[in-house]
Amino acid sequence: MVVPRPVLTQPSPGSPFVLGPTARISVAGPGADTVGRLLSDALAGDCSRDLPVVAEPPAFGDIALVIAHGEGPHDDGSDSAEGYTLEVAAEGVRIGAATPAGAFWGVQTLRQLLPADGDGDGDGLTVEQVRIHDHPRYAYRGAMLDVARHFFTPAEVKRFIDAIVLLKVNHLHLHLTDDQGWRIHIESWPELTRIGGSTGSDGSRGGFYTQDEFRDIVAYAAERNVTVVPELDMPGHTNAALASYPVLNPDGVARPLYTGSDVGFSTLRTGDAVTRRFVRDVVREVAALTPGPLLHLGGDECLSTAPDDFVAFVEEAAHVVAENGKTPVGWHEMGKAHGLPAGTVGQYWDFTTPRDRSAEYAVSFVRGGGSLILSPSDAAYLDIVYAEGDPIGQDWTGKPTTLRDAFVWDPARVIPGVGDAHILGVEAALWTETVGTIEEVEEMVLPRLAAVAEVGWSPAPADTEPVEAARDLDEFGARVARLAEHWDATGTRYRRVPDVPWP
Ligand code: TNX
Numbered sequence: 001m002v003v004p005r006p007v008l009t010q011p012s013p014g015s016p017f018v019l020g021p022t023a024r025i026s027v028a029g030p031g032a033d034t035v036g037r038l039l040s041d042a043l044a045g046d047c048s049r050d051l052p053v054v055a056e057p058p059a060f061g062d063i064a065l066v067i068a069h070g071e072g073p074h075d076d077g078s079d080s081a082e083g084y085t086l087e088v089a090a091e092g093v094r095i096g097a098a099t100p101a102g103a104f105w106g107v108q109t110l111r112q113l114l115p116a117d118g119d120g121d122g123d124g125l126t127v128e129q130v131r132i133h134d135h136p137r138y139a140y141r142g143a144m145l146d147v148a149r150h151f152f153t154p155a156e157v158k159r160f161i162d163a164i165v166l167l168k169v170n171h172l173h174l175h176l177t178d179d180q181g182w183r184i185h186i187e188s189w190p191e192l193t194r195i196g197g198s199t200g201s202d203g204s205r206g207g208f209y210t211q212d213e214f215r216d217i218v219a220y221a222a223e224r225n226v227t228v229v230p231e232l233d234m235p236g237h238t239n240a241a242l243a244s245y246p247v248l249n250p251d252g253v254a255r256p257l258y259t260g261s262d263v264g265f266s267t268l269r270t271g272d273a274v275t276r277r278f279v280r281d282v283v284r285e286v287a288a289l290t291p292g293p294l295l296h297l298g299g300d301e302c303l304s305t306a307p308d309d310f311v312a313f314v315e316e317a318a319h320v321v322a323e324n325g326k327t328p329v330g331w332h333e334m335g336k337a338h339g340l341p342a343g344t345v346g347q348y349w350d351f352t353t354p355r356d357r358s359a360e361y362a363v364s365f366v367r368g369g370g371s372l373i374l375s376p377s378d379a380a381y382l383d384i385v386y387a388e389g390d391p392i393g394q395d396w397t398g399k400p401t402t403l404r405d406a407f408v409w410d411p412a413r414v415i416p417g418v419g420d421a422h423i424l425g426v427e428a429a430l431w432t433e434t435v436g437t438i439e440e441v442e443e444m445v446l447p448r449l450a451a452v453a454e455v456g457w458s459p460a461p462a463d464t465e466p467v468e469a470a471r472d473l474d475e476f477g478a479r480v481a482r483l484a485e486h487w488d489a490t491g492t493r494y495r496r497v498p499d500v501p502w503p
Contacts, residue, residue, distance in 0.1 A: 001482045002112045003450045004168060004457035006134040007073065015090040018061070019114065019125035025051050026058040029067030031100030034223060036065050039107045045490045047117040047125055063093040063110070067103050071096035073133040082170070082225075083135030086110060088127045101225040102135075105168050109134065112166070112482065116489035138411070140373055140425025141456035142171035142229070143449060145441070146383075148178035148240070149261075149432040150200050151207035156438040158220050163442060163492055165224045166483070167453035172221055173229040173296060173427060176209075176286075179239035179258045179266050180433075183208045184230070184289075188281040189245065195257070196240030201433045203259045214289050222291065229329065230286050233298025234279070235268040235305050235313050242266055247274045261433040264303030270313040279317050287324035294345065295321045300331035307336070315339040329373070335361030342369040345424060351397070352376040352409045359415045371424040374411045380452050382406075382444050383431040386495055392434050393444065403499045407451035407476055410467045412460060426456040439493045446487060446494035447480045473499055 002009070027036040036053040043049045051063070058064040073083040084097040084106030095106035113127045143164045145152065152160070161172060176184045182196035185208055197208035209217065218228045238248070239258045246254040250269045258266075269275050287295055299314050315337045318328040322341040329345040346365030350358035362372055375381070377397050384401040385393035411426055412419045428449050435441055454476065461470030477500040484503055487494050496502050 001479050002109050002132075003476075003479045003483055004454035005479070006109065006132045007459055008133040010131045012129045012131065014129045016126040016128045017088050017090060017093055019047075019049065019127075020061045022061060023051055024059070024062045025053045026062045026064045027053055027055055028057075028065070032065045032067045032103060035067070035100050035103045035107060038104065038224065039063070039065070039110070042107065042111055043114075046111055046486055047114060047489065049125070058092050058094070060091055064095070065103050065107070066094065066096045067098070067100060068096070069098060072098040072102050073135050080135035082139075083133075084109075086130070086132040086134070088113065088130045090129070093127070101170070104165075104225050105134070108166055108168055111486065116485035136168065136457045137420070137459055138423060138425035138456050140171055140427070141169045141453055142173050142373065142425065142427030143169050143445070144173035144175055144375070144427055144429040146175040146178070146430060146432040147183050148175055148181045148200075148233075150204050150436050151181060151183060151197075152438060152441070153207065154209065154213045154217055157217050159438055160441065161221050161224060161226055162490075163446065164449065165226060166486060167450055168457050169449070169453050170225055171227050171229055171425075171427065173231060173429075175231045175233065175431075177231070177233050177240060178237045179263075181206055181208075182240040182244065184214055184286060185210050186282050186285050187211070188285065189278065191244040192241055194244070196244040199257050199259055201259055201261065202436070204436060211285075211289055218289065218291065227292040227294070228290065229292060229294045229296055230290055231296035231298055232282055232286060233300070234317060235270055235299075235310065236264060236266055236302035237298055237300065238268050239266040241268070241278075245278075248278060264301045267302060267305040268313070270305060270309040276316070280320055283317070283320045283324055287321070287326050290326065293327050294329050295324070295326040296329040296347070297321060297334070298331060299334035300349070302333065311337040311339075318344055332358055332361045335364035338364060338368070340365075340368055340370075344368055344370045345373060346370060347373045347375055347427065348415065349375050349377050349381070349429070351378045352414055354415060362415050363418065366418060366422045371422050372415070372418060373424050373427050374414055375427045375429050376409065376414055379406050379409045380426065380428045381431065382428050382448050383433070383435060386448075386497060392440055394431070394434060401448065403448055403451055403477070403480075403497045404473050406448040407454065407473060408468055408471045409455065410461060410470070411455065413467060420460065426452055428452040442493035443495045446492065447483065447497060447500065450480055450483060451476070477501060
């Protein structure tokens with residue numbers, strides 16, 4: 001009963017494991033102590049238990065975490081760095097992995113196998129005997145949080161990270177800049193946050209991360225095997241920057257701050273020396289704050305930038321990213337440019353059935369030696385309403401996105417000619433024009449993120465199998481219902497969609 005569904009689950013008969021009062025977490029191998037501490041912290045929230053972490057061999061009833069070369073699910077031919085094996089027997093639980101990441105995902109599986117018990121009485125914390133071998137289908141399973149439209153504090157971002165890791169999501173894409181706000185302090189352009197960070201959608205309070213706060217978020221994520229992908233959206237979606245510095249505007253006149261929800265009206269003054277310096281400075285500072293390999297440049301919906309200017313601008317900006325040691329990522333429109341650095345990653349946001357020229361733009365990243373992240377907006381845009389008439393959310397995709405819509409699709413069947421070899425992974429995106437609080441964030445994301453996470457982690461359906469047959473919504477819904485126990489125990493909000501037999 002795990003989400004995402006593991007590669008191989010072999011239940012066996014015999015007495016279950018009981019998480020008894022003397023249970024400890026026994027750790028061995030490099031990085032295992034950190035994973036052990038995170039498991040201990042998680043169990044405190046899930047079932048009000050406080051397990052000591054010890055660097056000793058396991059005794060009867062303990063949970064052992066073993067990180068060593070050769071551990072993990074190698075016997076099925078996989079060499080995924082994020083794989084793990086989990087064995088539950090009456091004598092104890094053993095999680096084996098070759099890396100801390102693998103062990104950490106094994107821990108998330110164990111959390112889901114243990115009944116969540118928010119009352120703290122600790123009775124009945126048992127797990128049936130089972131052997132699980134597991135590794136992800138894609139290296140990239142992402143969740144995007146738009147902190148530009150509505151700002152979310154570092155504590156709220158950490159709460160979001162806590163929610164996504166239970167689902168083995170390993171990338172947090174932070175959409176840091178947009179028309180409504182600039183959220184990362186840039187030492188060389190301080191007005192970006194002083195002015196551009198002062199408001200948000202619907203006149204919300206605004207805010208920004210200092211560089212120290214941002215580093216702290218990145219470190220919190222990294223400890224949980226989550227890589228932060230910062231996005232500086234340009235040359236469109238830049239009104240907050242244009243309000244902060246008159247020189248960045250095509251006419252040299254500062255724009256007023258913007259708190260509405262239109263897109264496509266703003267553009268940097270492309271081809272200009274000051275804009276060039278701006279791009280170099282902001283990319284350099286953000287790259288320096290980012291240990292991860294990816295830096296996202298946006299490039300979406302640049303309806304106010306002349307097509308040739310757009311291409312020249314994104315090519316130059318993407319090369320600046322590469323010069324700073326990062327792989328550029330762009331929304332699929334950036335595929336209009338054919339001079340991007342080799343290996344530039346594209347993020348596809350058109351529908352599960354491509355329209356217009358979106359597939360062609362996406363394919364151009366593959367031609368350039370890059371790969372794709374799939375975020376089809378009719379399946380993986382989690383700001384789209386769940387149901388007609390919802391007070392929160394957008395409906396521009398033409399119909400609500402149900403749990404079924406988020407679940408019943410396959411990344412390798414979206415863009416003709418683009419299969420798993422060219423797909424880095426999947427990402428669910430939460431835009432926040434209409435989403436103002438972290439509780440609302442969670443209700444928009446859960447349970448649909450569980451569906452996208454499973455699409456990204458669990459094995460591909462057989463080529464011959466229609467995707468509708470491969471993804472059994474009833475069976476998935478039953479597993480999602482178990483997740484709700486954890487969400488209830490940890491005070492995480494979720495939407496009680498109709499497809500799930502909620503507890
Ligand atoms: C599209 S598609 C956007 C965002 C909006 C979102 C609202 C894309 C890359 N950008 O600017 O917030 O729709 O659903």
